[in-house]
Amino acid sequence: MLSAPTANAVVPASQHFVLDGAGGDPVLRRTLHQPYWAMQSFAYDHVHGHIYFVQTKPGSKTGDLWMTRTDLSGNVLGAMALHSFDHGSSMGIEPDTPGAPYVWIAGDWQSLSPGTEPNSHKIARFKYVDDGLIDYFNHQGRVREFPIGLSDFVDCPRPSIDPYTNRLLLRYMGTTTPWRLALFDLDEVKRAGFTPSTRILTQRALPTNAQLRLTDADHFQGVTSYGQYAYLSYGGPPAKPTDPAKPSYLVRIDMNKTGGSYEHVFPTEAGNSLPGREPQGMAIWRSSSGPRLSFGFSAKVATSPDQFEASVFYKSDLAG
Structure with a gap:
């Protein structure tokens, strides 16, 4: 099993996004392929100029x-x-210059012991195909499965890819904190998987909601990284689409620090007018204008509350 890194394991210093800085809303109230399924996360193929969104059926426990x-x-x-993949709450896109990208997402959606809730236990990597279909437990070699060899790993791995550093960030449930973050070189993971020979660039505990001064109702909704910093979104939907939006938050965490430390918690009002607004997903957009920290919201269609729309906002100011 992969052991914890030494206390002084660090990644090179980098700039960070200013969470209260300038931004925009390039995707506003768009209906995705399945209008009755809610957007959960998204990621960019910056080579071809595409966004990949993941949707799940509300209340479903099939991992579809x-x-x-x-x-x-x-x-x-x-x-x-x-x-049979997962809930889809985080994903990574690895562009492939000749064609469609590779998708990194949690898989192995099953109960490992009788009477327990199904959950994800591995990371899956596969080639995206328009009009394609993959069953995780009958994928016929189209999925490369990555068991998680971290010594404190329990379940719920959530991947994200930094397109500027080619690093893979993993959020997962551990045996201690219980939520943790670990940063890897993507090419090393592709060569060796998450095995004892795979180098951990840095690893740390994720602050609890109490340490972030959030409530238990402020659920984790997305994670990504840029340079030495990880970014997360938190929040929840209102009880009814016609109710005012609940608070949602952007959080910046230094991967070179430890424990419950964090750099900034920012209450964002982006998309406050969206009916049934709920934060969903984060990603780094490697745009032609420079790096952007993108964060998404799922919302209801005002005239048809069983249908969903997707919106994406971003922050572009950097400091440090």
Whole structure:
């Protein structure tokens, strides 16, 4: 099993996004491939200028997902069905210059012991295919499975990829904190998986909601990283789509620090007017104008509250 890194394990210093800085809303109230399934996360293929969204059916415990491919404005270009993968609350996109990218997402959606809730236990990597379908437990070699060899790993791995440093960030449930973050070199993971020979760039505890001065109702909704910093979103939906939006938060964490430390918790009002607004997903957008910290919201269609729309906002100011 992978052991914890030494206390002085660090990654090179980098700039950080200013959470109260300038930004925009390039995707606003777009309907994805399956209008009755809610957006959970998204990631960018910066080589081809596409966004990949993951959707899940509200209340479902089957691990089934739809993946929707759009342009940078959220116009649907294609879709793919996934069975027995996970809830889809975080994902990574690895661009492939000749064609469609590779998707990194949690898989192995099952109960490992009788009477327990199903959950994810591995990371899956596969090639995106328009109109494709993959069943995790009958994938016929189309999925590369990555068991998590961290010594304190329990379950719920959540991947994200930094397109500037080619690093993979993993959020997971551990045996101590219980939530933790670990940062890896993507190419090393592709060569060796999450095994004892795989180098951990840095690893740390994720602050609890109490340490972040959030409530238990402020649920984790997305994670990504840029340079030495990890970014997370928190929040929840209102009781009814017609109720005012609940608070949602952007959080910046230094991966070179430890324990419950954090750099900034910012209450964002982005998308406050969206009916049934709920934060969903974060990603780094390697845009032609420079790096952007993107964060998403799922919302209800005002005239048809059983249907969902997706919106994406971003922050672009850097400091440090």
